[in-house]
Amino acid sequence: MTQRRKLTNWLIVLVALHGIIAAAGFFAPYDPVEQDRGRPYLPPMHLHMVDGQGHLHVRPFFYPLRLREGSFDQYEEDTAGAVPLRLFTRGAAYRLLGLIPSRLHLFGAVGARIHLLGTDAYGRDQLSRILYGGQVSLLAGLLGATVTLLLGALIGMAAGYYSGWRDELLMRVAELFLALPWLYLLFALRAFLPLAVSPLEAFLLVVVVIGMVGWARPARLVRGVVLSVKERDFVRAARGFGASDFYLLRHHIFPETASVLLTQAAILVPQFILAEMTLSFLGLGVPEPMSSWGNLLATLQQYSVLVSYWWMYLPALAIVPFFLGYLGLASALQQRTTPYKLEEKTGWNPS
Amino acid sequence: MRYFLRRTLHAVFLLFGVSLLTFLFSALTPGNYFDEMRLNPQISPETVSALRIQYQLDRPLPVRYAHWLNAVAHGELGFSFAYNSPVAPLLWVRARNTLALTVTAMLLAWLIALPLGVWSAARFGRAPDRVLSFTTATLLVVPDLVLALGLLILAVRTGWFPTGGLVSVNFDELSAPQKLRDLGFHLALPVIALVVATLPMLVRHVRASVAEALDAPFLRAALGHGIPRSKLLYGYALRAAANPLISLFGFSAGTLLSGSLLVEVVMSWPGLGPLLLESILARDLYVVIGGVLLSMLFLVGGNLFADILLYWADPRIRTAASAK
Numbered sequence: 157m158t159q160r161r162k163l164t165n166w167l168i169v170l171v172a173l174h175g176i177i178a179a180a181g182f183f184a185p186y187d188p189v190e191q192d193r194g195r196p197y198l199p200p201m202h203l204h205m206v207d208g209q210g211h212l213h214v215r216p217f218f219y220p221l222r223l224r225e226g227s228f229d230q231y232e233e234d235t236a237g238a239v240p241l242r243l244f245t246r247g248a249a250y251r252l253l254g255l256i257p258s259r260l261h262l263f264g265a266v267g268a269r270i271h272l273l274g275t276d277a278y279g280r281d282q283l284s285r286i287l288y289g290g291q292v293s294l295l296a297g298l299l300g301a302t303v304t305l306l307l308g309a310l311i312g313m314a315a316g317y318y319s320g321w322r323d324e325l326l327m328r329v330a331e332l333f334l335a336l337p338w339l340y341l342l343f344a345l346r347a348f349l350p351l352a353v354s355p356l357e358a359f360l361l362v363v364v365v366i367g368m369v370g371w372a373r374p375a376r377l378v379r380g381v382v383l384s385v386k387e388r389d390f391v392r393a394a395r396g397f398g399a400s401d402f403y404l405l406r407h408h409i410f411p412e413t414a415s416v417l418l419t420q421a422a423i424l425v426p427q428f429i430l431a432e433m434t435l436s437f438l439g440l441g442v443p444e445p446m447s448s449w450g451n452l453l454a455t456l457q458q459y460s461v462l463v464s465y466w467w468m469y470l471p472a473l474a475i476v477p478f479f480l481g482y483l484g485l486a487s488a489l490q491q492r493t494t495p496y497k498l499e500e501k502t503g504w505n506p507s
Numbered sequence: 508m509r510y511f512l513r514r515t516l517h518a519v520f521l522l523f524g525v526s527l528l529t530f531l532f533s534a535l536t537p538g539n540y541f542d543e544m545r546l547n548p549q550i551s552p553e554t555v556s557a558l559r560i561q562y563q564l565d566r567p568l569p570v571r572y573a574h575w576l577n578a579v580a581h582g583e584l585g586f587s588f589a590y591n592s593p594v595a596p597l598l599w600v601r602a603r604n605t606l607a608l609t610v611t612a613m614l615l616a617w618l619i620a621l622p623l624g625v626w627s628a629a630r631f632g633r634a635p636d637r638v639l640s641f642t643t644a645t646l647l648v649v650p651d652l653v654l655a656l657g658l659l660i661l662a663v664r665t666g667w668f669p670t671g672g673l674v675s676v677n678f679d680e681l682s683a684p685q686k687l688r689d690l691g692f693h694l695a696l697p698v699i700a701l702v703v704a705t706l707p708m709l710v711r712h713v714r715a716s717v718a719e720a721l722d723a724p725f726l727r728a729a730l731g732h733g734i735p736r737s738k739l740l741y742g743y744a745l746r747a748a749a750n751p752l753i754s755l756f757g758f759s760a761g762t763l764l765s766g767s768l769l770v771e772v773v774m775s776w777p778g779l780g781p782l783l784l785e786s787i788l789a790r791d792l793y794v795v796i797g798g799v800l801l802s803m804l805f806l807v808g809g810n811l812f813a814d815i816l817l818y819w820a821d822p823r824i825r826t827a828a829s830a831k
Contacts, residue, residue, distance in 0.1 A: 343787060456660075
């Protein structure tokens with residue numbers, strides 16, 4: 157596969173993945189906060205094609221689950237009434253991408269609720285919560301990466317352009333940030349920010365904390381690029397014509413750092429999604445009733461949940477395809493920008 | 508000798524910088540431990556302000572920093588508000604457990620990664636190498652948190668390993684070999700999680716640098732001289748490839764510390780991780796600073812060790828250092 161093909165393929169994969177999460181309302185059968193107290197910890201339902209009498213159905217169907225006699229969390233299939241799965245049904249109202257009001261859902265059922273990935277302690281649909289939770293986690297990762305790259309580009313350009321003591325100081329601080337293990341840094345930053353805040357404030361706080369952790373590496377890379385670019389002939393010529401520092405940085409130097417920043421973005425975004433997950437998992441991030449991949453996993457800290465309800469682990473797996481996509485994109489970008497074959501150097505070959 | 512001196516100075520500077528940084532962050536804190544206390548109607552405002560003065564939280568930041576530095580010089584790390592005891596002994600017990608976990612995991616990961624990477628590099632591009640590369644690539648996209656939780660669920664459902672704590676409840680009644688076995692059993696799950704989390708990166712790096720070394724003309728010459736294959740791989744190629752790997756050793760200490768923080772919380776291993784989380788939630792300022800600093804000390808220690816190893820392994824560094 158050529159390098160360009162590789163890049164477009166990974167981009168398509170990522171756009172599709174993000175599209176599913178962005179249009180969570182359509183793909184999720186229910187509202188993520190809608191409770192069904194009568195059905196806590198419902199296990200994932202099975203779709204069938206063949207019923208008890210051996211008849212083949214054209215439409216996949218499922219049996220509603222009912223509580224087993226004398227139990228509070230053990231369910232059995234009610235084989236009396238098969239409920240067919242319907243595509244493009246009308247259900248809970250939502251706003252597509254937060255704008256377009258709609259009631260259309262990819263799938264659903266009439267007469268019984270369908271929970272393909274089970275339900276949580278309050279009977280909320282796990283699949284819907286994972287899809288909506290992805291919006292929070294991905295947005296935190298993307299915004300965090302934007303903050304980091306802005307910060308990194310600004311500091312890197314300042315350090316590279318105005319060499320001397322300013323460069324020394326900034327790079328020593330960057331070294332400090334690079335040396336600290338990132339989770340400790342995340343913890344330390346979070347430790348000194350307020351704890352009891354509203355969900356939206358908590359989300360913004362998470363973005364700020366994540367964004368401030370990772371600026372050092374992009375800053376150093378940008379500085380390296382700036383150091384070499386600022387001595388190039390076209391920059392010197394522009395300076396000779398009387399261009400100001402700001403003009404030079406904005407029009408001649410910043411564009412040269414674009415490829416480094418792009419590659420860094422592909423590396424940082426998945427890390428920051430994971431950072432949000434970690435913070436929320438530990439109770440330092442986005443709180444209930446908002447769902448994010450991290451706080452969906454937080455219930456696993458209860459031993460009883462861990463033992464009995466394995467499907468509460470499923471949100472963890474949601475991040476894996478994103479990790480794969482971003483790693484592939486990062487390596488495709490690196491191959492494009494570095495002349496030698498990256499694969500031989502690092503052994504990284506995702507295809 | 509001057510080489511070591513320079514590295515040590517660098518380490519001290521780093522520690523100093525981190526302490527300054529965490530103190531600066533703490534100055535930006537909108538709340539502290541006593542704010543929570545003030546909300547408690549059973550504690551009078553006079554008591555709270557007296558406590559504030561006792562712990563010198565009313566003093567300006569530079570004064571507090573100087574006091575704290577002075578305490579550190581005397582082997583103390585400030586005072587924990589929540590535990591009402593000095594921070595150092597508190598941290599020490601936890602740090603021991605964290606060290607036991609990370610050092611075991613680190614040794615194990617490298618002991619597996621070295622032969623596996625060399626084995627893979629010797630078969631570069633052939634079927635076994637491809638299978639291994641694919642496996643490590645797959646493991647690379649599974650984050651620590653996902654891995655640790657998955658392992659925990661596996662352990663709970665199979666009952667193979669205990670799922671938390673340092674030792675069993677009846678630890679005191681066991682004989683010495685039984686004690687060791689019990690500790691090992693409890694250590695197993697977190698260690699496995701950490702090893703699996705770090706192994707793919709290590710194997711890939713070992714494989715890449717050994718494969719590069721294998722390409723060098725001197726190794727082809729050695730092969731032509733009929734030197735046995737195992738000696739060629741481990742005696743010659745690995746040695747030539749050692750330089751970037753030793754640097755990676757220092758770096759892997761950092762990722763392991765981060766990883767262990769998470770694994771400890773997930774698997775309730777009584778190390779620094781749970782303590783740090785607890786003190787963040789309680790706003791126990793000095794415990795947080797102490798914990799971060801202690802982890803930094805481990806990291807710097809690991810890096811210093813890597814530097815010494817590098818000095819011993821790479822003659823180029825020795826000559827460069829003595830030439831100065």
